[in-house]
Amino acid sequence: MRKLTIIGSGPGGYTAAFAAARAGHSVTLVESAAVGGTCLHTGCIPTKTFKSSADTLEKIRHAGSHAIAGCSGAAIDMPALLARKNNVTGLLASGLEKTCASLGITLMRGRGRITDCREVVVTTQECSMPVASDNVIIATGSRPLDLPSLPADHKYILNSDDVLQLEHVPASVVIVGGGVIGCEMACIFRSFGAAVTVIEGQSRLLPIPSVDAEMSKLLLREMKKTGIRVELGKTVSSAVTEQGVVKLVTGAARPQDAGQVAAGMLEAEAVFVTVGREPRTQGLGLEDAGIAMTPRGWIEVDDCLQTSMPGVYAIGDVLGPEKVMLAHMASAEAEHVVAHLDAPAPCDYSVVPSAIFTTPEIGCVGLSEEQAAACGLPVRSTLLQVRELGKAHAMGEIAGVFKLVTHAENNTILGAHLCGPHATDLVAEAALAIRTGATADAVAHTIHAHPTLAEGFYELCHKAARQ
Template identity: 40%
Template sequence: MPTHVIVLGGGPAGYVSALHASQLGARVTLVDASGLGGTCLHRGCIPTKTLVSSCSLLDQLKDASKCGITINGDIDVSWPGALANVHRVINTMAGGIEGLLNNRKIEVINDEGWLADGHTVTLAGGGQVKGDYVLICTGSKPARPKAFPFDGHTVVTSDDLLHWSDLPTSLAIIGEGIIACEFAFIFASLGVKVTVVGMERLPAPALDTDISAVLLREMRKKGIKFVGGAPVESIECRDDGVAVSQKDKPEITAERALVCVGRIPNSETLHLEAAGVESGRRGEIIVDDFMRTSCPTVYAAGDVTGRVMLAHAASAQGKVAVEHILDHAPAAIDESKIPWAIFTSPEIGCVGLSEQEAGRRGIEVRCGTFDMRGLGKAQAMGKIAGMAKIVADASTGEVLGAHVMGAHATDIVHEAVVAIQQGMSVRELARAVHAHPTLSESVVEAAEDVFGLALHKVQ
């Protein structure tokens, strides 16, 4: 009899795990109540990137005259039309996932489930499913601080945005992290007056400081106001909108408020104690490098573990879990080498250590940078904002980190992912001949700049 794996949750960790387990010969039952594809497809990655694509086209149309293209008449923005396109993409991809699962003969139960023990999942609609192993992939949800008056319309999380029937004239975004920054650029492109309110001095503070500083500059160029350096103490709903109060700073008013202050694991309804599964203070399920929980027959992957809350990390973790369950000699994931793809304007792609993180670890580094404006391709595209930065070990020359900001940065960064994964030196990266004219030349120029040898940079 094949090993029976029950997968709880159908997001990037869950459905990928189910497909991989079936591929390796397991019998698979997938229990999911929130829609195949999870938050990533229905409320996160895909909807926001579809909106980013619409906004990018809108920005290009606004700048068409620079390219000798005349557009007669006004360029109108239809929020309902943009949402219709979002839902078209969601439905297409959800149908694709369903087709893949059907093709693999995976049983899908559209229901909520929780643990009865280490082998059994109880279904909300009645009955139970028993298997050899349970893999929990229930994802995460936006944090909703109790002090804020969420109502689903005026004060919202990112989950609520796709239910708006219209756009606000002004928006206060609470939080300065990656999700907050992505939405700031989206709504600014759509004509909304945006203010980002954060605790830190720079937006996206988890990034390399040089990148965050350029991001702040680009925010200002887009008309986005950034008010950092103090926590938000309250959001007050008024007849004409909201008032946001920061400690020791002037009040900020807007028509609506979007709260982006992190995500928390979806574990509170799983009855983890029934199987002896340990969790942390935020509800994250504690796992080892092979995604095993404290119960030998229960594994967990993705956001519910609270480790690396990224869709592609979730999928990779799910595959490791499945391979360990089925004795296929999995390799543990080096989470320090998982890339980030950030869809601000311009995009940001990064992997490995920032200069600041290397310093905190006591590693002496040498860094090289190169501005996108120095590239012929960037000039030809009219996309000159941004930079590339390489962080290298000063003693060994090994590439420790790469940070790219500019057009298509989320694609370009992957050559650095491979370089870091393979332990390449910065000299090897610099010697790799890059085609001209391309945006990827920024990476080799930054690598050459580690030695002060970037030919197209004014020293």
């Protein structure tokens, strides 16, 4: 039995604690805030609670097209939504604490500081006390990043945490950053009734290598259909707030484009800044302990997720964009570290699905067409429009496209990129197919129920098998 101390109780931290306790280790979980971390309190769960209300509101507004009368005048009740969000997160946090208690995990409320691989000093409101350990796992996560030209005042200029506390829907919103969080917020608040503008410095929305360009193109089209204004290749150079209105000066994101992109002015009741994250490492004592970090403060680890101090591991968002900053990857990293405490082994990042809760949703796994080509693989791409599915028409949600990336010689599935209703659920089958090395032919010979959205992946693979 080992003594394991885990600092941080987000998806990485609590998963590691549960796995270690079930394996018979003595576990201390250190948390300075609420159990559950960013994912539960200011990330995945609250935003999806907002998204659920946005989706419900859209269904009510379009109820007439489903032969339902008498649904006019629906609007979001923000105080009630905040109460629902807090109830959901509170219930889940309580469940995590009960699991800790049932597994015999010691939950310490305080801040952890690493002195060496065998000791963490925990500072509470009352005192500081050393906790002896055989191993330490750092899982402290990340927090919203401020822009120097647009620092959050938490009233008019808001970070993603602040947005989840809004008690009213701003009449107009400018979202700075067209990544995952920015695009999700744009869709949600447009459904809530705000006039929304998205500013993105790069040439497309969701400028992430793992997201196929076809998905970005379709999302841009669908967002514009709802009235969301999108300005690409631009950034904010300055902002001033006057009488409750934020005035932004925009310009070309790249100096070489300054001649082609004219400076502009935007005004909004609120600005959401969603340009990235920074590590939560302050007060951990990393420098004094000699634990290596990148110039931006992310913790450096080897392939086994071990830091430069043997016996001390780091998982989750605190590793930064060099790894995969997703809650489910943090959980996978946690289980991997705990399973290999006796003999550290490399962590596998080859098949990690991503779920983007825009309207329509996007689910991606494996290689994009560009990534596969860059690897020198012979690539074949297959497309299926969501409007080809009977279930999509029955639901009244026909916007979307499914894309399959296969090896041109043996038809092995290399990547799947799905944009459409429930794409974040449908991507799981594609992940399993890639994980098991399945070919498009294998999926095409697996009977899928009809009429379902899941048969869209079947039809996509059937189409690829015939090429």
